[in-house]
Amino acid sequence: MERIAIVGLGLIGGSLGLDLSRYGHPVVGIARRAKTAEQALTMGAVTAAGTDLALVAEADVVFICTPIDAVAATAKAIAPHLSPEAVITDVASVKGDIVPAMEALWPNFVGGHPMAGKAEAGLAVAEAGLFAGRPYVLTPTEATNPAALERVRAIAASLQANLCQCHPDQHDRAVAWISHLPVMVSSSLILACQGEADPAILALAQTLASSGFQDTSRVGGGVPELGMLMARHNRVALLESLTQYQQQLEQIKILITAEDWDALHNALTQAQTTRPAYIKPA
Ligand code: NAP
Secondary structure, three states: OOOEEEEOOOHHHHHHHHHHHHOOOOEEEEOOOHHHHHHHHHOOOOOEEEOOHHHHHHOOEEEEOOOHHHHHHHHHHHHHHOOOOOEEEEOOOOOOOHHHHHHHHOOOEEOEEEOOOOOOOOHHHOOOOOOOOOEEEEOOOOOOOHHHHHHHHHHHHHOOOEEEEOOHHHHHHHHHHHHHHHHHHHHHHHHHHOOOOOHHHHHHHHHHOOHHHHHHHOOOOOOHHHHHHHHHHOHHHHHHHHHHHHHHHHHHHHHHHOOOHHHHHHHHHHHHHHHHHOOOOO
């Protein structure tokens, strides 16, 4: 059993803790607020908890589960307390700028990103089994210690996640398409609806919104901080995908304007047949 420390007990840190303590690992949780540490203990997300970063001292593997912009500062703050053999991993949604910064701080670092989330944030919505059947990406580089990679890989596999491995830059370009672009598209959809000038039509649209709108607006209606940090840390790849998305939307607009229903049907058929390549049956 690995001795685990989790710094940042929110949705992802709490969900990891629920699974890892269930599987018998000793899990120490470190929160900013004593109340969060107590809550994590009460819900069984950790086996010990507190607010002192020195609590990482006994850990074999540390998961940094803070927001993206606090990951490197957190690593810097815990480094003096860790044994040199300890492995640090993170769960941040962007890897291109975090991985080199972390590698410079701690040689036994392995970048990671469990691809599972919710519209809400915080420990209260943490859930056991959140990562099962979902992709868990590890982003080793030439500098990654193979033994450290193997240890993080084994823990991620124990969550019944679907393991995947790629370079941090490839990760960022891929998640720009399937995670960061959808947040911007989905939030734009909600904001565009709000642009309806007739209050009666707007109210009616809100009344009629059902499962389709629920699906398409879910990621856009999520936590604003996460979307903002994705854009800030993955700006170039996100802008590239937004540009291509705009061109695609323009193409659809041209077909509708020209009443070219055959071409529109073809485009929608192509979308329908391609979707299963992204969304696999459970
Ligand atoms: P969250 O629910 O808001 O949890 C973040 C936790 O970090 C909170 O417990 C928070 O403590 C703590 N924290 C905030 N600022 C901190 C700081 N400066 N120093 C130390 N701790 C701090 O967020 P989350 O969704 O779990 O996201 C955490 C990480 O997972 C992010 O890096 C994100 O990119 C990644 N991720 C998120 C998702 C998703 O869909 N949500 C999916 C995969 C990966 P307080 O409660 O005291 O504020």
